Amino acid sequence: MDLDDAIGFPRAFLAAVLLALWWLAWDFGVETIGWSIGWGFYRLATGGRFPLERLGEQDEASSGVAVFVEVTGLVLLALAIWLVTFEWPA
Secondary structure, eight states: OOHHHHHHHHHHHHHHHHHHHHHHHIIIIIIIIIHHHHHHHHHHHTTTOSSSSOTTOGGGSOHHHHHHHHHHHHHHHHHHHHHHHSSOOO
8 A cells, every 4th residue: 555545545535525515515405495495485475376396395396496496595594694683694
């Protein structure tokens, strides 16, 4: 075993762990939280007509609808933080 092998394995393992954490953060943070807040907002605003998918069915929505609802949810969350703290979340 040479020095490159000794350094390469821990680095590759760390990269795999970090990528898995990135995926988990994206999946939970954007898809779950963003969808939940956006879904509730649009359901209230449209009288339950949009989005057609249920609360836990963001994977069933088309990509455009999912992104639209998720981004709306995250913007609403940031706006709520700003209204309470008068500071835009970093």
